[in-house]
Amino acid sequence: MDYSKSGGARPDKNNPRHSEHNAKGSAKNPYGKGAAKDDLIARMKAAAEARKDAAKKP
Numbered sequence: 001m002d003y004s005k006s007g008g009a010r011p012d013k014n015n016p017r018h019s020e021h022n023a024k025g026s027a028k029n030p031y032g033k034g035a036a037k038d039d040l041i042a043r044m045k046a047a048a049e050a051r052k053d054a055a056k057k058p
Contacts, residue, residue: 022029 019026025031
């Protein structure tokens with residue numbers, strides 16, 4: 001008897017069990033829609049200034 005042919009099919013090893021809700025390339029996270037680095041740095045500097053001003057007020 002050939003035991004290698006018995007039983008169910010083995011699942012694929014490298015496939016995920018489910019897809020992520022915000023995977024790259026999906027409707028919620030399309031390719032090429034990342035925030036620009038300049039915008040990020042500007043927001044970080046504005047937040048740092050706001051914290052600095054808030055620390056001086058008390």
